[in-house]
Amino acid sequence: MKILLTGANGQLGQSLTTILPNGPDFYWIRTDIQDLDISNLEAINRYLTINQADAIVNCAAYTAVDRAEEEPELASQVNTIGPANLANAAFSRQIPLIHISTDYVFPGTGHQPYRESDPTGTNTVYGRTKLEGEEAVRETGGRSVIIRTSWLYSEFGHNFVRTMLRLGQERDSIGVVNDQRGCPTYAADLAQAVIRVLKEFVSKPEWPSKPIVYHFCNSGEATWYDMAAEVMHVAGLPCAVIPVSSDEYPQKAKRPAFSVMDNSLFSKTFNFEIAYWKESLTRCLRNLI
Secondary structure: OOEEEOOOOOOOHHHHHHOOOOOOOOEEEEOOOOOOOOOOHHHHHHHHHHHHOOOEEEEEOOOOOOHHHHOOOHHHEEEEEEEEHHHOOOOOOHOOOOEEEEEHHOOOOOOOOOOOOOOOOOHHHHHHHHHHHHHHHHHHHOOOOEEEEEOEOOOOOOOOOHHHHHHHHHEEEEEEEEEOOOEEEEEEHHHHHHHHHHHHHOOOOOOOOOEEEOOOOOOOOOEHHHHHHHHHHHHHOOOEEEEEEEHHHOOOOOOOOOOOOHHHHHHHOOOOOOOOOHHHHHHHHHHOO
């Protein structure tokens, strides 16, 4: 199975190709923006014709949440037009697509974990463009799976866990927001979930009959303060973590106060055991320290 992987240099892209290197069963066609502009449908079709991919995994995204407020057109190019183009290209070739989305599609005002069927809605440019990307994939039809995830971290690139680890080594104390609650997700665990879906595509050539949405995040919930405190604990760093409110750290894009997602549908559908967030964080930190 030859898989076109967009956003290959991101956290999930690197996790996927690390966990499942190219071999006799899977072959990644790695691309990033310098290789393939997903906002250009003609370029996608030309690339697929040359490389003859059997599936597409779209990890490409404009994820600079605050900067998106100033660059809505650029965010839309990557988060909305790009997925629409990939879905159209996949549909025309009758090949499956996995598209990665986000918890930001929800309003963030709830108190119970969001299910896949719950109403969406967002006030941020990032969330709106990601939601519009989802809608474009669903409207196109075909064998598409949309996976919403949240609070992604890994050994790769810039992310909250690596930042906390660095600050914990540099400072005696740090203030971390304690009034935003969500689901931390280790990119390696999400990569395993994506691979599981790819294998389902292989074993069930007619599945799914129409686009379907799943939530995948590590089990449990936390605040950013909880995560930071756990980083210091596992890493054995003496840095004190002080809980602060979001008001003390004003940002251009308002973060959701509650974006916990219910991941039970994915777990049940694929018989997939999803690790508790502290367990996964410990596994990641062991690779970093």
